[in-house]
Amino acid sequence: MESLGGAMIGRESERETLSAFVSDSGGQTLVLRGETGVGKSALLHHVAHLATREDHRVIRAAGVEAESDLPFAGLHQFLYPLLSHIDRLDDAHRATFGVVFGRSEGKPPSVMTLAIAVLDLLSLAASQTNLLLVLDDGQWLDASSAEVFGFAGRRLTGSSVKLVIALRSEIPSRFDTAALPELHVPPLSEQDSERLLDTHHPGLDPQIRRVVLDEAQGNPLALLELPPFLSGRKTGRGAEELSGHQGVPLPRRLQHLYGTRIKDLSDSVRAELLRGALDGVGAGREAGRAGGGTLYRMMDADEAAFSGLLDIDPLSGDFVFRHPLVRSTVVQTATPNERRAAHATLARVHQGDIERRATHLAASTVDPDDEVAAEWCRCARAGGERSGRPPEPRTVGDHASGCGGLPRRRVEPVPPLPPARRGPRAPDGGHVERLDHAAPDHARSIGRR
Numbered sequence: 001m002e003s004l005g006g007a008m009i010g011r012e013s014e015r016e017t018l019s020a021f022v023s024d025s026g027g028q029t030l031v032l033r034g035e036t037g038v039g040k041s042a043l044l045h046h047v048a049h050l051a052t053r054e055d056h057r058v059i060r061a062a063g064v065e066a067e068s069d070l071p072f073a074g075l076h077q078f079l080y081p082l083l084s085h086i087d088r089l090d091d092a093h094r095a096t097f098g099v100v101f102g103r104s105e106g107k108p109p110s111v112m113t114l115a116i117a118v119l120d121l122l123s124l125a126a127s128q129t130n131l132l133l134v135l136d137d138g139q140w141l142d143a144s145s146a147e148v149f150g151f152a153g154r155r156l157t158g159s160s161v162k163l164v165i166a167l168r169s170e171i172p173s174r175f176d177t178a179a180l181p182e183l184h185v186p187p188l189s190e191q192d193s194e195r196l197l198d199t200h201h202p203g204l205d206p207q208i209r210r211v212v213l214d215e216a217q218g219n220p221l222a223l224l225e226l227p228p229f230l231s232g233r234k235t236g237r238g239a240e241e242l243s244g245h246q247g248v249p250l251p252r253r254l255q256h257l258y259g260t261r262i263k264d265l266s267d268s269v270r271a272e273l274l275r276g277a278l279d280g281v282g283a284g285r286e287a288g289r290a291g292g293g294t295l296y297r298m299m300d301a302d303e304a305a306f307s308g309l310l311d312i313d314p315l316s317g318d319f320v321f322r323h324p325l326v327r328s329t330v331v332q333t334a335t336p337n338e339r340r341a342a343h344a345t346l347a348r349v350h351q352g353d354i355e356r357r358a359t360h361l362a363a364s365t366v367d368p369d370d371e372v373a374a375e376w377c378r379c380a381r382a383g384g385e386r387s388g389r390p391p392e393p394r395t396v397g398d399h400a401s402g403c404g405g406l407p408r409r410r411v412e413p414v415p416p417l418p419p420a421r422r423g424p425r426a427p428d429g430g431h432v433e434r435l436d437h438a439a440p441d442h443a444r445s446i447g448r449r
């Protein structure tokens with residue numbers, strides 16, 4: 001997970017709420033909602049720490065932009081550490097997980113059937129030790145997992161399982177309609193902002209200090225990131241640049257700061273960061289990686305660490321993004337060609353992971369390509385069988401640039417495209433069928449094999 005440096009400042013009321021949440025004997029769910037960089041992940045670290053101290057077992061997962069189209073990528077993260085309990089479930093629940101994790105064939109379970117199986121599994125795992133599930137960046141959780149956890153999250157009362165979810169307020173989330181109890185995370189007070197700033201950036205020029213406080217408006221990420229940006233420029237120039245963005249929401253202005261640092265990197269390091277970003281590096285869910293594959297490892301990126309874009313994970317020694325916003329900015333500032341090249345490399349890295357490989361292949365190609373169509377159909381079939389909801393034909397990079405994933409391009413010469421392929425996901429495993437329509441010869445032979 002992206003790094004959390006230093007002790008928490010302020011947040012007395014939130015800490016009190018979280019402390020009561022952990023000590024409460026019953027199971028329950030709590031959503032932390034707030035703007036980018038306001039300190040949700042910091043509070044999740046805090047609640048995880050409290051729960052560990054109170055002998056809870058803590059399992060962490062995170063939504064990842066790059067995986068938000070992979071069915072059950074999030075569910076897999078939570079359940080991976082609990083796999084040993086699955087054998088103790090009854091036959092019906094075991095069969096449900098068998099289908100969902102592609103171990104056996106069968107009809108995809110409904111959200112309710114799966115959520116009940118998940119509740120059963122969680123209760124079993126919590127029978128000896130209280131369990132806390134911590135979900136960061138819930139706005140990027142894949143739809144299938146979000147539905148299951150929305151359903152399960154409303155039914156934890158009476159169990160020893162707690163679920164805490166962080167959501168960015170400015171991004172629509174699949175949890176928005178889940179009717180879960182919420183705690184709004186506001187900006188820090190003026191006094192706490194000053195403490196945070198003075199702790200991390202002591203001795204700032206008073207003029208710059210004032211500009212930082214005014215611009216950050218209590219946002220901790222901005223309080224930490226603005227000083228180097230402003231101090232690195234001639235007095236006044238950084239402030240002018242920032243005030244040139246007045247009216248632009250703070251997260252966008254922070255992206256601008258990261259964007260300027262990214263632009264200064266050498267081409268090879270930028271490409272390395274892009275591959276890491278498109279593979280979701282540093283989102284803290286390596287252990288439960290859907291499909292069990294390994295993550296891309298960023299190498300030779302000291303330059304980016306030096307400019308404050310990357311940190312080094314103290315456990316693995318690998319480079320990780322300093323903040324999720326760096327990851328999104330890397331993707332958004334890349335050109336479509338750069339993104340395609342990165343996806344092509346990642347498709348080779350994930351040879352053994354059909355869904356991930358297909359997703360990257362799809363995003364790596366602009367012209368019709370039989371290999372990609374074949375992979376995509378295999379993937380759609382596998383995903384549809386597991387969830388009744390195969391991956392959407394788009395990726396983060398494509399999404400950001402507005403250019404669709406390859407299956408859409410692959411079949412462009414074959415009109416007309418059914419409108420549903422461009423809209424929200426199909427409620428059933430309909431991608432194979434739709435590809436059949438669009439690319440009859442190739443897709444049919446593969447999709448129905």
Ligand SMILES: Nc1ncnc2c1ncn2[C@@H]1O[C@H](COP(=O)(O)OP(=O)(O)OP(=O)(O)O)[C@@H](O)[C@H]1O
Nearest residue numbers: 004005007008009036037038039040041042220221
């Ligand atoms: N109360 C606090 N005291 C000290 N540092 C904090 C506090 N709140 C947040 N921070 C630091 O500010 C930075 C941004 O916080 P954090 O990553 O938790 O924000 P976030 O709300 O999770 O953002 P995002 O929506 O992008 O995930 C982090 O480096 C974090 O350690």
Ligand SMILES: [Mg+2]
Nearest residue numbers: 040041136137
């Ligand atoms: Mg966060």
